Amino acid sequence: xxxxxxxxxxxxxxxxxxxxxxxxxxxxxxxxxxxxxxxxxxxxxxxxxxxxxxxxxxxxxxxxxxxxxxxxxxxxxxxxxxxxxxxxxxxxxxxxxxxxxxxxxxxxxxxxxxxxxxxxxxxxxxxxxxxxxxxxxxxxxxxxxxxxxxxxxxxxxxxxxxxxxxxxxxxxxxxxxxxxxxxxxxxxxxxxxxxxxxxxxxxxxxxxxxxxxxxxxxxxxxxxxxxxxxxxxxxxxxxxxxxxxxxxxxxxxxxxxxxxxxxxxxxxxxxxxxxxxxxxxxxxxxxxxxxxxxxxxxxxxxxxxxxxxxxxxxxxxxxxxxxxxxxxxxxx
Amino acid sequence: xxxxxxxxxxxxxxxxxxxxxxxxxxxxxxxxxxxxxxxxxxxxxxxxxxxxxxxxxxxxxxxxxxxxxxxxxxxxxxxxxxxxxxxxxxxxxxxxxxxxxxxxxxxxxxxxxxxxxxxxxxxxxxxxxxxxxxxxxxxxxxxxxxxxxxxxxxxxxxxxxxxxxxxxxxxxxxxxxxxxxxxxxxxxxxxxxxxxxxxxxxxxxxxxxxxxxxxxxxxxxxxxxxxxxxxxxxxxxxxxxxxxxxxxxxxxxxxxxxxxxxxxxxxxxxxxxxxxxxxxxxxxxxxxxxxxxxxxxxxxxxxxxxxxxxxxxxxxxxxxxxxxxxxxxxxxxxxxxxxxxxxxxxxxxxxxxxxxxxxxxxxxxxxxxxxxxxxxxxxxxxxxxxxxxxxxxxxxxxxxxxxxxxxxxxxxxxxxxxxxxxxxxxxxxxxxxxxxxx
Numbered sequence: 056x057x058x059x060x061x062x063x064x065x066x067x068x069x070x071x072x073x074x075x076x077x078x079x080x081x082x083x084x085x086x087x088x089x090x091x092x093x094x095x096x097x098x099x100x101x102x103x104x105x106x107x108x109x110x111x112x113x114x115x116x117x118x119x120x121x122x123x124x125x126x127x128x129x130x131x132x133x134x135x136x137x138x139x140x141x142x143x144x145x146x147x148x149x150x151x152x153x154x155x156x157x158x159x160x161x162x163x164x165x166x167x168x169x170x171x172x173x174x175x176x177x178x179x180x181x182x183x184x185x186x187x188x189x190x191x192x193x194x195x196x197x198x199x200x201x202x203x204x205x206x207x208x209x210x211x212x213x214x215x216x217x218x219x220x221x222x223x224x225x226x227x228x229x230x231x232x233x234x235x236x237x238x239x240x241x242x243x244x245x246x247x248x249x250x251x252x253x254x255x256x257x258x259x260x261x262x263x264x265x266x267x268x269x270x271x272x273x274x275x276x277x278x279x280x281x282x283x284x285x286x287x288x289x290x291x292x293x294x295x296x297x298x299x300x301x302x303x304x305x306x307x308x309x310x311x312x313x314x315x316x317x318x319x320x321x322x323x324x325x326x327x328x329x330x331x332x333x334x335x336x337x338x339x340x341x342x343x344x345x346x347x348x349x350x351x352x353x354x355x356x357x358x359x360x361x362x363x364x365x366x367x368x369x370x371x372x373x374x375x376x377x378x379x380x381x382x383x384x385x386x387x
Numbered sequence: 388x389x390x391x392x393x394x395x396x397x398x399x400x401x402x403x404x405x406x407x408x409x410x411x412x413x414x415x416x417x418x419x420x421x422x423x424x425x426x427x428x429x430x431x432x433x434x435x436x437x438x439x440x441x442x443x444x445x446x447x448x449x450x451x452x453x454x455x456x457x458x459x460x461x462x463x464x465x466x467x468x469x470x471x472x473x474x475x476x477x478x479x480x481x482x483x484x485x486x487x488x489x490x491x492x493x494x495x496x497x498x499x500x501x502x503x504x505x506x507x508x509x510x511x512x513x514x515x516x517x518x519x520x521x522x523x524x525x526x527x528x529x530x531x532x533x534x535x536x537x538x539x540x541x542x543x544x545x546x547x548x549x550x551x552x553x554x555x556x557x558x559x560x561x562x563x564x565x566x567x568x569x570x571x572x573x574x575x576x577x578x579x580x581x582x583x584x585x586x587x588x589x590x591x592x593x594x595x596x597x598x599x600x601x602x603x604x605x606x607x608x609x610x611x612x613x614x615x616x617x618x619x620x621x622x623x624x625x626x627x628x629x630x631x632x633x634x635x636x637x638x639x640x641x642x643x644x645x646x647x648x649x650x651x652x653x654x655x656x657x658x659x660x661x662x663x664x665x666x667x668x669x670x671x672x673x674x675x676x677x678x679x680x681x682x683x684x685x686x687x688x689x690x691x692x693x694x695x696x697x698x699x700x701x702x703x704x705x706x707x708x709x710x711x712x713x714x715x716x717x718x719x720x721x722x723x724x725x726x727x728x729x730x731x732x733x734x735x736x737x738x739x740x741x742x743x744x745x746x747x748x749x750x751x752x753x754x755x756x757x758x759x760x761x762x763x764x765x766x767x768x769x770x771x772x773x774x775x776x777x778x779x780x781x782x783x784x785x786x787x788x789x790x791x792x793x794x795x796x797x798x799x800x801x802x803x804x805x806x807x808x809x810x811x812x813x814x815x816x817x818x819x820x821x822x823x824x825x
Contacts, residue, residue: 124823125780128479129501151820220801221643243646244589244798329648331591331791333798348472349787351496352823 112364119357128353141358152346156359158334159342163318166249166338170256171313175306177257178264183298186272196269203262211326214255218242218327243328248336255323260316264309271305272298307378314374315367339363419504419712419719427460427721430473432488432708434541434742436675438464444741452728458721471783477713478502485716486725489537490592491527491707492776492786498529498536499780504712504719505534514538514727524747527705527775537709538730539747541739543668544768545596545703547686553581553662554684562686566629569663569689573639576662583639585652585661588797591790595776596704597665598793601626603701603774604691609785610777618789618819619812627793628811635800645794645801656683667706670743670761685761687768695772703773707747745769781823788818 119141121127127134147153181199185192202210217224219242226239242251279297288296299306321340324332330349332341343363347356429449435441441464449460463484465473471493477483478500489497497503504510506528511517517525524542528535547569549562557576563569573583587593602609607622617623634640641661644652650672656664657676665688666672674680687695688702695702710729712722728734735751745765746752757766776782792814800806 125496125500128475129481131479151817155821219643220646221641238803241642241646241798241801244794245802329589331787331794334795345787348475350784350821350823351475 115357116361118353119361121354123352123354123357125351128351134354137354141354142362144355145358145362152355155337156339156342156346159337159339162249162335162337163339166253166256166336167314167317169253170260170317171310173253173257174260174264174313174317175310177261178266179268179302181261181265182268182272183294185269199265200262202259203266207259207322208326210259211255211323214251214258215243215327218251244333246333246335248328248333252324252327252336252338255327256317256320259323260313264313267305267309268302271302275301311371311374315371318367419714419716419722421720422717424718424721425458427458427486427716427718427725428484429460429462429725430470430484430487431462431464432470432490433464433466434708434744436672438466440675444738448729448734448737452725455728456721456724458718458724460725474502481715483713483715485713485718485722487711487713488540488708489711491524491537491539491705491709493783494528494536494709495530495778495780496783497711498533502714503536504714504716504722505536506538507534510723511538513723514730519730519748519750521747521749521752521769523705523769523773523775524707527707527778528709530778530780537711538726539707540710540729541708541742541744542747542769543706543708543744544765544773545600545665545667545688545706546669546764546768547688548656548664548666548669548673549684549686550656550659550662551682551684553659557662562684563689564687564694565692566689570633570637570639573633573637573663577639581659582641582644582661584633584663584665585647585655586634586640586644586665586797587647587650587652588634588645588801589648589794591794592786594790594793594797595786596667596706597630598623598627598789599704599774599776600688600701601630604699605629606699608777609789610779614777614779614781616781616785616819616822618792618815624808624812624815627796627815628806628808631793631796631800631806631811634797635806642801645797667703668742668744668765671741672743680761685764687764687772695768697772697774701772701774703768705769705773705775707744784822788821789815792818 118131120136120138121131121134122137122140123131123134144150144152145156148157185196185199216222220226220239223242225242229235230239240247242248275298279301280293283293283297319340320338321344324336324338324341325344328336328341331345332338339359343356343359346359347353431441431445433441435444442462445462445464449462453459467490470488470490474483474487474489474493474497478497483502489503498505506517508517520539521542524539525535528537528539547562553576554560554562554572557572559572559575563572569584576583586597599609602623605622605626607620607626609616609618609623611617634642634644641655652661652664653666653669653672654676655661656666656669657673657678670680670685673683690700690702693700710726712719712726716722729738730748732748732751735746735748736754736756739746739751740756743761745757745762746754751757752766756762777785779785795814796806796811799810
């Protein structure tokens with residue numbers, strides 16, 4: 056396809072050069088065609104994007120202004136408009152619904168910060184260690200990527216088995232073999248569920264950080280390190296002065312993507328805990344799911360989703376503004 | 388160039404078509420019709436030990452129906468974890484099955500959505516009349532004073548299943564009839580890695596079923612007479628505490644049971660890890676797990692004192708499955724015929740035997756098949772000492788919020804934290820606050 060375009064364009068160009076006095080009309084349509092073609096080619100993607108992303112999003116926003124409970128879900132049109140009521144309920148932090156949402160939000164923020172931080176740290180450390188060639192490096196790299204490549208459900212269900220109180224591997228190792236604690240702990244209910252969730256999330260997320268940082272490291276010229284070594288810089292200084300600054304653009308995107316994925320993660324907590332997550336691990340995505348599907352109040356659920364969307368937009372905007380400003384000053 | 392344009396135009400056309408077809412799905416407001424009289428889609432709930440078992444049980448019957456009427460029934464067995472969500476999605480989109488199974492406790496909630504065909508006298512006449520069905524089963528088909536949203540298909544009741552050998556080894560001659568006896572027996576049985584009783588602490592529905600019966604035995608209700616949630620009255624608090632105390636205070640349930648939600652307690656019972664189990668119609672399930680029918684006994688669920696009956700001596704919910712017709716089916720006559728077929732005396736015998744449940748149809752229930760000692764306990768319970776869960780529109784929210792409260796309390800008990808009247812009340816208060824306000 057590309058070759059056809061190239062030859063067609065060059066063909067057109069030759070025609071124009073050969074006949075400078077050609078009529079205006081055809082030239083304009085030619086230009087129009089040239090300008091129009093990319094849009095035409097984009098159109099299918101645009102239409103699908105509209106259908107798959109934008110239309111549902113708009114419908115979701117509309118839903119958030121309706122009282123869409125079980126009495127109206129059969130015919131959405133009949134659901135009464137409720138103005139800002141759904142939002143009022145969601146952000147009234149003195150009332151139970153708002154209080155639960157705030158709690159869930161704070162849990163999610165804490166969880167996301169820890170998970171992204173750990174993913175980045177482990178991923179970067181592993182990538183730096185794997186930079187030198189050594190025997191078995193390829194094998195280790197492949198091994199590290201397995202958690203990322205596994206289907207989420209299969210992987211998390213395996214973790215559920217491992218975290219079981221009576222027969223789980225985790226308690227077997229921690230309690231039966233290492234004799235930590237006087238009785239086996241619960242991981243899927245109660246307070247420890249936060250750490251169980253964090254463990255699975257980091258286990259699942261760090262290979263991605265590893266992969267991206269590894270790719271970023273390939274672009275750092277080896278001469279820089281050699282020069283630094285000649286100047287007497289140790290490993291830490293090399294990492295601090297060369298590796299990390301060079302990775303900056305990569306990290307900027309990596310951390311944003313990890314943040315958004317982790318903050319919105321639904322599969323991990325849902326497979327780990329089921330429809331009702333323990334309070335300590337009540338992530339916002341499951342919380343919203345529960346608010347809409349379990350209590351059948353889709354209006355309030357949508358309002359919470361819109362709030363979440365706004366929050367993520369603000370965070371992303373501020374993050375991008377801050378980091379790109381930093382880069383601009385660095386460039387100057 | 389031309390080729391590209393043609394390709395682009397093709398792509399655009401295709402995407403437009405997708406758009407049009409995607410938008411032009413079903414009408415969510417339409418009533419029933421008879422546009423496709425030759426096929427039906429049937430969503431069956433998972434009644435057997437597995438979905439495969441269900442298909443084996445149901446397919447021959449569906450073939451029989453096809454032979455009689457010429458209507459082909461497409462069967463899908465939907466796991467319990469998905470069923471309510473699938474029904475909600477079908478309700479929202481208007482694209483659902485023609486006939487479906489619902490847990491009978493959902494009847495009033497789903498009735499409120501208006502998605503199910505109401506069974507008025509005229510519709511009941513088409514399947515032989517309302518008086519063919521047992522009253523207790525009809526009591527769980529929708530809100531009082533409204534036409535039922537479904538008809539009863541399988542009836543079940545809770546019973547106490549006990550391991551005969553473990554009882555004999557511990558020197559217990561009779562199954563317990565009161566909770567005090569159950570606790571005393573349980574303490575004798577809970578030793579050497581074995582436990583007196585099993586429970587599904589993280590299964591919100593199971594939690595609700597037990598909490599409801601305990602509340603009845605304390606003379607309390609979760610809803611006021613006019614349908615408002617009332618989860619914090621002293622009777623309800625005492626009831627929930629009594630149930631959770633079986634693990635927290637009496638220590639006859641293994642702490643690990645607090646995270647059970649996938650019928651692990653049934654497996655534990657089949658393997659002899661628990662000596663007792665409170666379950667509904669467990670026989671078929673136990674057989675499939677390799678436990679022989681003579682290895683366990685079946686007794687009524689204990690009461691506070693006396694013998695099971697009505698009022699404070701209720702010892703089971705009216706459990707069961709109802710059969711509903713989706714209101715905007717495009718084969719209304721066929722769907723009604725199918726309901727008639729499934730609730731016919733002959734089919735009721737076959738299906739309820741296969742699932743070790745009790746037929747809600749009087750004539751079928753009278754059959755000798757259902758007179759075994761095991762079935763006698765279930766039948767007596769249903770007839771004399773079972774009560775229907777609240778038939779209110781918010782029932783499924785109630786199951787979730789209170790069921791989760793009990794789950795959290797079990798988690799506390801398992802972790803060794805104290806379960807007190809105050810902590811129970813606090814959890815129930817939170818559950819009540821989460822109920823929809825009207």
